Amino acid sequence: MGRFDRYMLLQLLTLFGFFSLILVMIYWINRAVSLFDRLIADGQSAWVFLELTSLSLPGIIRIVLPLSAFVAAVYVTNRMSSESELTVVQATGYSPFRLARPVVYFGLIVGALMSILTHVLVPLSTERLILRQAEISQNMTARLLTPGEFLTPTSNVTFYIGEVSPNGEMLDIFISEASSPTQRSTYTATRAYLVRTDNGPQLVMVNGLTQTLDLETNRLLTTEFEDFAYDVGGLIGEISTRSTSVNGLSTWALFNPTPEIIAATNRSAYSLQLMGHDRVAQAALGLVAGLLGFSALVVGGFSRFGLWRYIALAVGLVILLKALESTGSGIARGNEALWPFMYLAGISGAAISMGLLYIAARPYFFKRRPKAVANGVTT
DSSP states (O other), rough: OHHHHHHHHHHHHHHHHHHHHHHHHHHHHHHHHHHHHHHHHHHHOHHHHHHHHHHHHHHHHHHHHHHHHHHHHHHHHHHHHHTHHHHHHHHHTHHHHHHHHHHHHHHHHHHHHHHHHHHHIIHHHHHHOOOHHHHHHHHHHHSOOOTTSSSETTTEEEEEEEEEEEOOOEEEEEEEEEEEETTTEEEEEEEEEEETTTTTEEEEEEEEEEEEEEETTTTEEEEEEEEEEEEEEGGGOOOOSSSSSSSTTTTTHHOOHHHHHHHHHHHOOOHHHHHHHHHHHHHHHHHHHHHHHHHHHTTOOOOOOHHHHHHHHHHHHHHHHHHHHHHHHHHHHHOOOGGGGGGHHHHHHHHHHHHHHHHHHTSSSOOOOOEEEEEEEEO
């Protein structure tokens, strides 16, 4: 790698790291605020908050990296152009394609980081996040059944448990529930057990009594029962405890879905394969983003008035790529034979970059050539 390549690559990586840090912090704070309110309201510790927000970081970084690469490439190219560094290098015989070589190295580094994130870190962190949410859901349910205290998990329900035996049996159960504005129900039982089911935790009460009061007629109905299951999980809101998530699957599993994965995710095989192609396409965008920003500015050459028009052009091209990404995904979902359209944005970005570099290598590409003059007469 030449000295100029090392110099420009260092500039790109430095600014890339800076912009990535800023954008990740912005995304992370927005997510952390809502998560903090929910966890603290549920009585979770600060350690649980830090753990869950850390598990969400790979997904945030995956979103931020292509944008950071684009901004870093635009910033470095604009600065080197305004300080005439690119002009001096071009005067030594460097063509726009040669100038783009460190940007290509930079794009390969970003693409490698994106590949690690999309294929390894994001699936692992997503799967771990789902498991931790399931554990927290169970812990929240266990804290809901605190002995010796009247608890009101919702405004319409009051809980009381006398004590909990060493073997986990709950004694002297009392539950008051306002199931509707015109009806109130009370459940009492001598003992109860907390049972985990596929539909969430259930409180199974044994040898108890149900009393239902109709507020309109003031009639009280009583029913004795030997065992009765009460849905405790519904009191803390529905939290998914599925261990299988589409985003938590490996890329190999997405490209080669088994019948068990199809049944667990409730997705078709082709839909899962498209998600695998989407991961590859996202990594490719990490390579294209920086090259697109560089080529859009280098086509403007040197200008004492700055390159603001070409910066606007670069931003417009990024918006175009996002539109092509959505369009390509929509086309691919409509027909299994059209899955290559998932790579429409990446291929288009590379083609546009090559076209801009080709134009930059020919300064008079869009300018009218002067007419030939013969014998003093313009022709």
